[in-house]
Amino acid sequence: MLPPGRRTATFAGSLTELTRTDPETVARELAHLATHRLAQRGPGREQRRALLQALVDRPDAGLGPVTEALDAYHRVAIAPDWPRIDALLNDDIAHRLETLADGGADRMMNDLHPSVTFADQTLRIVKYYEGHADCGGRGLMLVPCAFAWPDVLVRTAQPEPASVSYSPRGLGRLWEGTPASTGGSALAGVLGSTRAALMAQLDLPMSTSQAATQMALSAPTLSVHLQALRAAGLLTSRRAGRQVLYSRTDLGDRLLTAAASGP
Template sequence: MIEVEFGLEDVARTRFALSPLWEVVASVRVLKGADEQGLHHPWAERVRPRLAAADADLAPLFDLVPVPARSPWSGRVPGFICPAPATPLPSLAVELEAVKATPPVLLHTTAEVPPARMAALRADPGRELGRLAEAIEAYWELALAPYWPRVLTLLENDIRYRAGRLVEGGAQHLFADLDPQVCWADGTLHLEHRTFHGMRRLDGRGLLLVPSAFVWPRVFSVLNEPWQPSLRYPPRGVGTLWHTRPAPVSEALAGVVGRSRAAILAQLAAPASTTDLAHRTGLTPGGVSQHLAALRAAGLVGAHRAGRHVLYARTRAGETLVTAAGA
């Protein structure tokens, strides 16, 4: 059990943030076996063939994410590949600039990563951190960019819920249902941990709370300097993230954008190709392409290349429209 002691300044400086970079790292852990319950199996089934077919060197990233051990509390990740975000919603590009600017003194880890990889990083930090950033960008485009609107909607909804809990009842109310491994009592946050024990003080730095889709069922805590103390936890509703049951077409949405386009938006709960959409909706591939062009022009759908295929997915605006219409 770790006890995190809060002072008045810590409560005042506790904040929320999202981290695309952390989702990269956590999702690589999933691909390496951190999803024994199969929550992310639908995503992994789609992504693994794309990664295998892609002409991209992902070793600089995959080498630095250890194979998760059987214990849910083991399997450290090097801190320098996912520093705490400085703003509430940084872009991946902003976070990668922070990685590339990592001081050489921080290029060390107790995680089980190949010694040759760490030796190369220390020998030529500029070159190797640049290669790491390139590998992360390539992985993002193949594995996460097509799904990011859906993941982002889940994470933002959790932050809105948590903010409301904080307003309603303060820190105790905020942490009461954060996760079964976390509880709050008498100004102290208690974190279940099988390896580490004792008291940690925030020393006025506050706590950074980062909801993460791919972290489930774990809670990751980072309480050592030089980064702001942070807690990465599963958001509410993560179990529905890859729900693939066909969504009914909303009559309200069909009245605004037309039945065919409403049907396409409903089917894009998960990224899909033109061929997939034609099969699911009964429309011709040419008709689907025309509707997708209109939806993209309206900012409701985005396109991402995954190997030899182009996948379409709802944008944040598209997610909002579908949710508001009750589809």
């Protein structure tokens, strides 16, 4: 599959783009995957190879069933958690842009991953194979990916821009549970249950629409609560592209921690 062609690409749009892929290209890549020594480790190797070969033998190289399977998997496994995933990715992008502005490309690149170093205009990545790609004229696309860890995924096939997919900073926060309930806490008694729950939710920077989705409230209603908490010094905000991301301040963190600890 190709890396996203733009930052705001939707999953539905990417699926549509996938269906337009040349079946010969898909068949070639599936055949390579069927014999890949790392992808085919462990039990069930022959069954996986047979499945991949069956897709290769189809006229559409399996694009139909693969697209349907991806769509079904996304609805069940990704979509329910997408607001938090998207918030984490946007937070990482904002951090990279700030790092680039403060310290240049050297500082931004060397902070991507322990396996990645950047010096003399050359990006070096420790992988299980050796290869070299000249990005001159094509550029390099950096893609934060919540499912890349512990690896760094590299794509250099021409004519598309080369891409490096890496884990966003703070990935461990993604699956951390927020306090189970703040509805009956002392904090809820002061702030109200909605604002207390919103405080607990913003362990990751989120836009108004992302937080509204998580809280099952309308964006205008959430905006009123966000502005009130921000005015009280419990939240901070920063612009990332066209979005404004909200997150807890140190005061907000301490208040939430104290409320969770009890008297």
